[in-house]
Amino acid sequence: MTGLDSSAGMLAIAADRLGAAVDLHLADLADPLPFANATFDVVLASLVMHYLQDWAPTLSEFRRVLIPGGLLVLSTHHPFMDHRLSGADNYFATYHFAEQWRKGD
Numbered sequence: 001m002t003g004l005d006s007s008a009g010m011l012a013i014a015a016d017r018l019g020a021a022v023d024l025h026l027a028d029l030a031d032p033l034p035f036a037n038a039t040f041d042v043v044l045a046s047l048v049m050h051y052l053q054d055w056a057p058t059l060s061e062f063r064r065v066l067i068p069g070g071l072l073v074l075s076t077h078h079p080f081m082d083h084r085l086s087g088a089d090n091y092f093a094t095y096h097f098a099e100q101w102r103k104g105d
Contacts (some may be wrong), residue, residue: 029058038067038078045074047071 003018004027005011011024018024025034029045029052043062053060064071 002035004060029061031057032079033051033061037064038070039065040070041067042071042073043105045072047075049074049075 001018001021002023002025003011003014005014005028006026008026008036012021012033015024027034029048029100043066045058045062049058066072
């Protein structure tokens, strides 16, 4: 597992929680990622994309570092916002939201 964050403080918290087995990097997703092509099977970007001004360079980098046929998982919705949209009375209830984008759609 490899982790990235633009905050040294958040990386320190992650290092404390995860230990030395996780490779952590200080990085800005607006810049080229410090990894070779086709390095990862999965890229997970949870609740980060909405902070980026331009998604194109980041998505290009995700594609570059993913193996052919690799999986990109991203979320842009905060759970509390989804809860409001769901109409559910209980924030802790289980419900599912999903959107899929395919190249060319």
